[in-house]
Amino acid sequence: MSVRYESNIDLNAITAIDMHVHLEVDDCGHKAMPEDLFEASAAYFKSAERTPSVDRVAEVYREAKMAAVLFTVDARTALGHEPNSIDDLVAGAARNNDVLIPFGSVDPRTGPAAITEARRQADVLGVRGFKFHPSLQGFDPSSAEFYPLWEALQELGLPCIFHTGQNGMGAGLPGGRGIKLRYSNPLLLDDVAADFPGLTIIMAHPSVPWQDEANSIATHKANVFIDLSGWSPKYFPASLVKMSNNVLASKVLFGTDYPLITPAKWLAAFADLPLKDEVRPRILKDNAVRVLGLDGS
Template identity: 75%
Template sequence: MRYECAVDVDAIDAIDTHVHLEVDGCGHKSMPEEFFTASEKYFKAEERTPSIDTIAELYRGLKTAAVVFTIDARTQLGHMPNSIDHLVEGCARHNDILIPFGTVDPRTGDAAIVEARRQAEELGVRGFKFHPSVQGFDPSDRQFYPLWEALEEIGLPIVSHTGQNGMGAGLRGGAGIKLRYSNPLLLDDVAADFPGLDIIMAHPSVPWQEEANSIAVHKLNVFIDLSGWSPRYFPQSLVGMANNLLSEKLLFGTDYPLITPDKWLRNFAELPIKEEVRPKILKENAVRLLGLGTP
């Protein structure tokens, strides 16, 4: 089944650009069980693996569209991902509210490019998700440039994790997860060398927030999603720049199911954000980036 987007942007109030589907219809999870246990404790999450139907029901009730994805880290974790085909099929059934992003493992070389093209052309995904720390790769390494070149040609945005990691948090050695791969400066190289590739830096990039702010201001093709942190804990520099230089570069995102949209939105309402900027962050910037129509 190929996804065709049917989101009516005039009928929704917001777009959550960062939602995880961690389990497929066969019950297979995206990562080894220890990662779910550790991240559940780290985020104090109540439900780590909601189904695609549960996600759709939640977001439809909130009149909020949601970008849904998983992560393919088979090489680093020695664990096959949950089915991207199942994810897309579920989003197709709920195409009034859900938008699927694909994922490939960059360390599989040419196979990653073939799979990315399949997901874009046959499945109809609207972007791609990467997590350099969990996938164990440096996005600025030249060996991955053929993948970025292919994705630039495909013409879909990518979202890539930056900053602190909840995955592996509290485990010995962080379960092998290396934080340095999530430094946003590594994505600055990619943004500079592939200006036709739109890049969403996922999360406030603690402890590299100043770097992320600078990159998003400097590069027209770079954005920041605000997921993974309760807005009450956003770095002050990020909040301050939201009202001016970053007003058209920030995207609403929760990291659901790790953070629920109602909690995120409740805390976001308390931030000193200009009223004219709020709709940009909650909806309009994403509408433009995802090509969903005129906000």
């Protein structure tokens, strides 16, 4: 029987909300991706603990007095590999609902089945949003083929995180293992944001080499945000840091990409950024509270 998630996060007890955390293995030991992709990404990010369990993830964030958005990616069509279990992920988040917030994932290339599964994950499991990786999943989000899915997600009223920019997945492999970077150009999401103004879109990561495009979209579209995961803050593009201090102060969100980057490592570098004191808590927590609807909005 499926477990439904209900949040028990005490907003006064946490200092930050990490919007971007991966669960790469389920309770049966099944990994989210083929082994060569795990090995390549571990080498690219130099990560020590690549596949922590859901309870280990919760332990890390509980000790840090933070909450975390937790997800996997369903890329079964592109990778020929079944995803790890969303039901297990949600059950794990439910037993750690003081610190974890589960997002769902569906493979857009499965057509109507993706819509059916997205509704199940939202209505039955209680996921609080969805994660997509256009390059890994092998699809162009601006294609009309996928508009029925975006319409359904807009109706559900849940935010969607889309990978943008450079890919650690497949990095260093011949042909990048067939993973195409152009699907992660944020300009493709500008079409989706314009045509589905009720859909909250979070562009994951500094969108190198398209950071100016991402900045422009997040400035122009009220329903578009940027999470800061996947890069140490010391490597953030200067334009992103500058705009986070003013016009994008309400549009950028703390994220690490854990387990690829640890919260402690990310926050140590974040402390050195030239940001206004009043902007830091917005990035670390307040903006995410609003985007996730944790304040009842």
